[in-house]
Amino acid sequence: MKDTQEKIAIQGIKGSYHYQVAKNVFGPDTGIIECLSFTELVKKIIQKEADIGILALENSIAGAILPNYDLIDRNNLQITGEFYLPISHQLMALPGQTIQDIKEVRSHPMALLQCKAFFEKYPHIQLIEDMDTASVARDIREKKLKGVGAIAGVAAADFFELEILASDIQTIKNNITRFCIVQNENEANTQKGFDKVSLKLVLENQKGILAKVLQVMSEHNLDLTKIQSLPVIDKPWHYAFFIDLLFESKEDYTQTLSVLEKMDISIKILGEYKNAKI
Amino acid sequence: MKDTQEKIAIQGIKGSYHYQVAKNVFGPDTGIIECLSFTELVKKIIQKEADIGILALENSIAGAILPNYDLIDRNNLQITGEFYLPISHQLMALPGQTIQDIKEVRSHPMALLQCKAFFEKYPHIQLIEDMDTASVARDIREKKLKGVGAIAGVAAADFFELEILASDIQTIKNNITRFCIVQNENEANTQKGFDKVSLKLVLENQKGILAKVLQVMSEHNLDLTKIQSLPVIDKPWHYAFFIDLLFESKEDYTQTLSVLEKMDISIKILGEYKNAKI
Numbered sequence: 410m411k412d413t414q415e416k417i418a419i420q421g422i423k424g425s426y427h428y429q430v431a432k433n434v435f436g437p438d439t440g441i442i443e444c445l446s447f448t449e450l451v452k453k454i455i456q457k458e459a460d461i462g463i464l465a466l467e468n469s470i471a472g473a474i475l476p477n478y479d480l481i482d483r484n485n486l487q488i489t490g491e492f493y494l495p496i497s498h499q500l501m502a503l504p505g506q507t508i509q510d511i512k513e514v515r516s517h518p519m520a521l522l523q524c525k526a527f528f529e530k531y532p533h534i535q536l537i538e539d540m541d542t543a544s545v546a547r548d549i550r551e552k553k554l555k556g557v558g559a560i561a562g563v564a565a566a567d568f569f570e571l572e573i574l575a576s577d578i579q580t581i582k583n584n585i586t587r588f589c590i591v592q593n594e595n596e597a598n599t600q601k602g603f604d605k606v607s608l609k610l611v612l613e614n615q616k617g618i619l620a621k622v623l624q625v626m627s628e629h630n631l632d633l634t635k636i637q638s639l640p641v642i643d644k645p646w647h648y649a650f651f652i653d654l655l656f657e658s659k660e661d662y663t664q665t666l667s668v669l670e671k672m673d674i675s676i677k678i679l680g681e682y683k684n685a686k687i
Numbered sequence: 688m689k690d691t692q693e694k695i696a697i698q699g700i701k702g703s704y705h706y707q708v709a710k711n712v713f714g715p716d717t718g719i720i721e722c723l724s725f726t727e728l729v730k731k732i733i734q735k736e737a738d739i740g741i742l743a744l745e746n747s748i749a750g751a752i753l754p755n756y757d758l759i760d761r762n763n764l765q766i767t768g769e770f771y772l773p774i775s776h777q778l779m780a781l782p783g784q785t786i787q788d789i790k791e792v793r794s795h796p797m798a799l800l801q802c803k804a805f806f807e808k809y810p811h812i813q814l815i816e817d818m819d820t821a822s823v824a825r826d827i828r829e830k831k832l833k834g835v836g837a838i839a840g841v842a843a844a845d846f847f848e849l850e851i852l853a854s855d856i857q858t859i860k861n862n863i864t865r866f867c868i869v870q871n872e873n874e875a876n877t878q879k880g881f882d883k884v885s886l887k888l889v890l891e892n893q894k895g896i897l898a899k900v901l902q903v904m905s906e907h908n909l910d911l912t913k914i915q916s917l918p919v920i921d922k923p924w925h926y927a928f929f930i931d932l933l934f935e936s937k938e939d940y941t942q943t944l945s946v947l948e949k950m951d952i953s954i955k956i957l958g959e960y961k962n963a964k965i
């Protein structure tokens with residue numbers, strides 16, 4: 410639990426999955442700033458309207474959210490933490506109703522898709538696409554909409570005082586999203602005892618160079634937890650990779666950096682932080 | 688140009704970007720089967736209602752479309768070709784109208800987002816989310832909708848005889864999508880002269896194993912054009928990667944496979960095909 414006076418920008422509204430992460434990491438009394446998009450969130454950090462941002466970075470089903478990696482990279486933000494949230498969709502409505510009372514369910518197209526199999530048992534329910542998961546929960550509460558259901562996380566039911574009619578209704582149960590905590594470069598106090606690092610490597614197209622780089626990392630006992638080549642190559646014959654590494658000894662990590670520097674490898678540190686994956 | 692009698696399943700309707708790829712690769716007279724989703728497309732191939740499928744695999748902005756990789760992998764389809772299409776959004780409407788006549792523009796949320804900056808110059812135009820890019824073009828034609836614009840590719844304007852009011856209106860110009868051509872495993876006649884391969888590797892968490900594998904590939908002159916670790920690890924301590932490789936000599940490739948086999952590396956060939964990237 411950190412300083413609760415900090416202003417934390419999240420993508421989406423209170424009750425959203427990003428909000429759930431903010432509460433989990435920073436406690437219940439955090440000053441949340443709701444942002445309509447990831448771009449707006451990053452802007453608020455750069456302009457110092459927010460101290461900290463929370464943004465989704467990858468998903469166990471869809472993979473990396475590269476535009477968010479790009480936002481972090483281009484705006485020189487630092488990743489100062491991470492959090493893994495199992496995405497568990499709940500069907501919710503105004504209290505006192507049963508699933509038979511629900512005539513329509515509104516949610517984000519992705520959430521509807523993920524829960525399609527569940528609703529095959531309830532052909533009387535019409536599925537309607539909406540902009541967001543949590544905002545439908547808010548609408549139901551504010552407009553007192555009877556017969557309407559939302560699909561969103563537990564936090565949305567809590568926050569908007571809705572009743573959960575069915576839990577964990579997504580078809581693929583193992584849907585985990587990795588969120589990261591970002592700050593301005595100069596404000597990011599590297600945490601003591603960090604054991605994970607996110608790097609961007611730019612490699613010239615020299616034969617076997619990636620194998621050599623990974624070899625150096627392995628020799629220094631760094632454990633690769635993620636690697637992804639970038640689909641766009643800005644300069645011809647240059648390749649860029651996003652890499653996450655885990656290590657037990659900080660010395661192994663700093664030695665790796667100095668060996669790679671001598672090899673003339675261009676490295677950008679996107680963040681040094683504490684591993685949160687179990 | 689291939690046999691034009693083949694039935695080709697595409698995601699979306701005629702006029703869509705997938706259709707544009709089908710026309711480019713197989714010529715104008717192909718028997719197109721329109722599919723509402725990637726899952727439906729794969730089903731049509733497995734059930735032999737279609738001979739060939741075309742599906743988007745990655746995008747230069749958003750990165751890999753991992754669910755489609757997963758569809759290919761799980762259903763044991765073979766990639767038999769690839770095609771790179773620059774996504775160039777056009778604003779189109781019924782002929783005879785100017786941009787001042789357009790009151791609303793409907794398109795897929797992603798297309799609207801990509802063209803948002805363009806529409807800031809036209810505050811009289813309302814942007815409305817729709818299911819798809821090309822289907823709006825079809826609606827405009829079929830219902831003779833005046834004052835309504837669609838954002839879609841050139842093929843949609845051609846197919847539905849709409850007039851292009853503004854070209855290349857997306858903010859990021861370098862938006863290239865990589866499509867692949869897939870077939871049932873047993874029907875995929877590996878093309879003569881293939882020089883590219885897509886592999887799925889499953890590696891045990893043995894120290895430095897990825898570095899060793901890449902080293903073998905590099906020693907045999909294989910050029911890595913893509914690498915991506917999978918976010919979900921089915922078995923603990925096992926890692927999976929999608930890798931694309933280019934080579935000049937087929938012997939280099941087959942020798943690599945046999946060396947890796949001796950190293951007890953689990954390799955699945957997702958496809959052997961001709962490189963289409965320039």
